[in-house]
Amino acid sequence: MGLPVGYSINLSNMILALGSVALDTVKTPFAHMKDALGGSGTYFSISASCFTKVALVGVVGTDFPQKYINQLKSKGIDLKGLQIRNGKTFRWGGEYSFDFNNPKTLFTELNVFSSFDPDIPNEFKDYPYLFLGNIDPILQLSVLEKMNKPRLIACDTIRYWIEKSPKELRKVIKKVDIFFLNDSEAREFTGESNLKKAGESILLLGPRFVVIKKGEHGVLLFGKNSMFAAPAFLLENIFDPTGAGDSFAGGFMGYVAQKRTLSDNTMRSAIICGTIMASYCVEGLGVRTLFSLKPKDISKRYNEFKRFTKY
Amino acid sequence: MGLPVGYSINLSNMILALGSVALDTVKTPFAHMKDALGGSGTYFSISASCFTKVALVGVVGTDFPQKYINQLKSKGIDLKGLQIRNGKTFRWGGEYSFDFNNPKTLFTELNVFSSFDPDIPNEFKDYPYLFLGNIDPILQLSVLEKMNKPRLIACDTIRYWIEKSPKELRKVIKKVDIFFLNDSEAREFTGESNLKKAGESILLLGPRFVVIKKGEHGVLLFGKNSMFAAPAFLLENIFDPTGAGDSFAGGFMGYVAQKRTLSDNTMRSAIICGTIMASYCVEGLGVRTLFSLKPKDISKRYNEFKRFTKY
Numbered sequence: 168m169g170l171p172v173g174y175s176i177n178l179s180n181m182i183l184a185l186g187s188v189a190l191d192t193v194k195t196p197f198a199h200m201k202d203a204l205g206g207s208g209t210y211f212s213i214s215a216s217c218f219t220k221v222a223l224v225g226v227v228g229t230d231f232p233q234k235y236i237n238q239l240k241s242k243g244i245d246l247k248g249l250q251i252r253n254g255k256t257f258r259w260g261g262e263y264s265f266d267f268n269n270p271k272t273l274f275t276e277l278n279v280f281s282s283f284d285p286d287i288p289n290e291f292k293d294y295p296y297l298f299l300g301n302i303d304p305i306l307q308l309s310v311l312e313k314m315n316k317p318r319l320i321a322c323d324t325i326r327y328w329i330e331k332s333p334k335e336l337r338k339v340i341k342k343v344d345i346f347f348l349n350d351s352e353a354r355e356f357t358g359e360s361n362l363k364k365a366g367e368s369i370l371l372l373g374p375r376f377v378v379i380k381k382g383e384h385g386v387l388l389f390g391k392n393s394m395f396a397a398p399a400f401l402l403e404n405i406f407d408p409t410g411a412g413d414s415f416a417g418g419f420m421g422y423v424a425q426k427r428t429l430s431d432n433t434m435r436s437a438i439i440c441g442t443i444m445a446s447y448c449v450e451g452l453g454v455r456t457l458f459s460l461k462p463k464d465i466s467k468r469y470n471e472f473k474r475f476t477k478y
Numbered sequence: 479m480g481l482p483v484g485y486s487i488n489l490s491n492m493i494l495a496l497g498s499v500a501l502d503t504v505k506t507p508f509a510h511m512k513d514a515l516g517g518s519g520t521y522f523s524i525s526a527s528c529f530t531k532v533a534l535v536g537v538v539g540t541d542f543p544q545k546y547i548n549q550l551k552s553k554g555i556d557l558k559g560l561q562i563r564n565g566k567t568f569r570w571g572g573e574y575s576f577d578f579n580n581p582k583t584l585f586t587e588l589n590v591f592s593s594f595d596p597d598i599p600n601e602f603k604d605y606p607y608l609f610l611g612n613i614d615p616i617l618q619l620s621v622l623e624k625m626n627k628p629r630l631i632a633c634d635t636i637r638y639w640i641e642k643s644p645k646e647l648r649k650v651i652k653k654v655d656i657f658f659l660n661d662s663e664a665r666e667f668t669g670e671s672n673l674k675k676a677g678e679s680i681l682l683l684g685p686r687f688v689v690i691k692k693g694e695h696g697v698l699l700f701g702k703n704s705m706f707a708a709p710a711f712l713l714e715n716i717f718d719p720t721g722a723g724d725s726f727a728g729g730f731m732g733y734v735a736q737k738r739t740l741s742d743n744t745m746r747s748a749i750i751c752g753t754i755m756a757s758y759c760v761e762g763l764g765v766r767t768l769f770s771l772k773p774k775d776i777s778k779r780y781n782e783f784k785r786f787t788k789y
Binding site: 265266360361362363364381385387393394396397398399402403404405435436438439474475477478 | 746
């Protein structure tokens with residue numbers, strides 16, 4: 168049930184994040200980078216770490232640069248759950264054209280990720296906030312089962328899993344509180360072109376909230392008793408859209424964990440925090456802008472967004 | 479200059495609207511109608527008449543059904559400026575596919591509209607609010623010149639005039655306070671794919687406000703010192719998108735005229751009123767839903783929209 172406004176639950180505020188850690192090769196009309204720090208778990212964790220403490224569960228190969236480990240640690244991200252396996256790190260290559268819509272995937276090399284078996288250090292099993300990044304639903308389920316009843320579970324997915332493992336994905340969705348996906352994925356998953364119908368039909372599968380991300384067109388939040396829409400932050404320059412959705416989820420979860428409440432109001436403000444983090448993410452190449460963010464940058468843009476949307 | 483919040487000017491509240499009055503043939507996946515009441519001036523006037531008094535300047539042929547005249551009059555629309563000329567009424571035919579995006583134009587028969595020379599009855603020349611519908615910029619200019627300094631002038635356009643008469647269109651824009659266009663038109667007109675840059679570059683041409691309509695993705699308002707974004711009202715069922723943009727402009731101008739203020743706050747609420755009127759418009763075939771609207775329907779949906787967007 169969508170909790171009524173003002174209804175608060177006090178929780179502690181640590182997030183456990185499961186996701187990919189990758190070496191990204193990205194081409195845009197304006198820039199090019201090779202083997203840069205990337206992956207859904209990475210973007211999520213850096214973004215969420217601006218709000219609260221995050222532990223990241225994932226896997227990299229022995230080729231993963233120590234400087235990236237140091238960078239993640241410098242954001243206070245706990246890497247005791249990041250396995251280092253013999254072999255090469257997961258690599259992804261993508262190219263954006265001038266419209267900065269869906270990138271053309273140049274290559275995907277799973278490498279050590281293909282045999283990833285998430286191991287959750289005992290100290291993380293009582294973490295109250297769990298984020299299941301957009302990886303194989305079977306791995307998402309296995310992590311979920313290893314945890315000691317987190318109080319809030321969110322998960323994200325991508326088209327690949329909607330098409331390959333819809334049954335397993337439904338099992339995950341049934342057990343989570345918040346489900347993130349984008350507009351075209353929502354349409355494909357439900358077979359419903361209308362986003363209101365799509366969002367409401369996903370709610371029937373079990374989650375308390377469904378968040379449909381529309382990229383430059385903003386976000387929709389569906390709860391059992393409420394809906395919420397927010398436009399995107401209007402930017403003059405987009406440099407690299409990679410990681411926007413993961414940064415959104417990180418800002419959202421980070422804010423919710425920081426507030427330690429699950430009210431409808433908190434969810435709405437969390438949508439705005441996610442929007443702000445995604446807007447910063449796409450203004451820089453890779454994780455660059457996210458990394459350098461200060462709390463005052465986030466509150467400055469939050470206030471700009473308020474002025475930009477109030478009436 | 480975007481007037482500061484709370485700065486008010488008292489004006490009387492009559493609107494003069496220039497626009498097409500047409501007989502529309504519309505096919506959608508769910509319905510079909512032939513020679514129905516349509517045209518940009520028609521949709522605008524019906525929508526605005528829910529907020530204030532409107533006089534419509536346009537032309538129809540001798541075949542224009544008396545029942546449509548009676549319908550427009552029943553909304554209190556003053557038709558002394560509607561010329562009835564020998565010949566046939568302007569006809570437009572369009573077909574929508576399931577995605578309800580841009581319709582395929584089946585035919586356009588200008589008929590009496592091809593020699594339209596707008597004549598403004600003297601009693602209308604002192605009207606304080608002027609709306610120049612999306613017709614030939616030369617006609618928009620001629621009407622503008624016949625008026626006795628209206629205090630607020632808004633104009634709309636379509637791709638056809640952006641491509642055919644960009645110079646004349648710029649002359650009109652220079653003289654208006656508010657310029658409406660949709661996102662693809664804004665991109666084409668400015669050669670700028672980024673909507674923030676597009677909106678700001680149109681502001682430099684002279685208008686105080688630029689309104690960029692994004693259809694199902696909402697609206698952007700650009701002022702000299704402020705920007706505002708609103709999502710669209712989320713509908714479950716779209717029946718016929720014809721007239722959505724004109725209904726939007728009608729709700730916007732109707733609200734501004736009713737309030738008789740030109741503050742930034744009024745413009746923002748006017749965007750929401752436009753959004754509400756467009757949402758009702760597309761829920762019914764042709765002008766059907768707009769016609770039957772009661773003030774309580776508008777305030778009900780305005781309040782729903784508030785709940786849908788506040789945070």
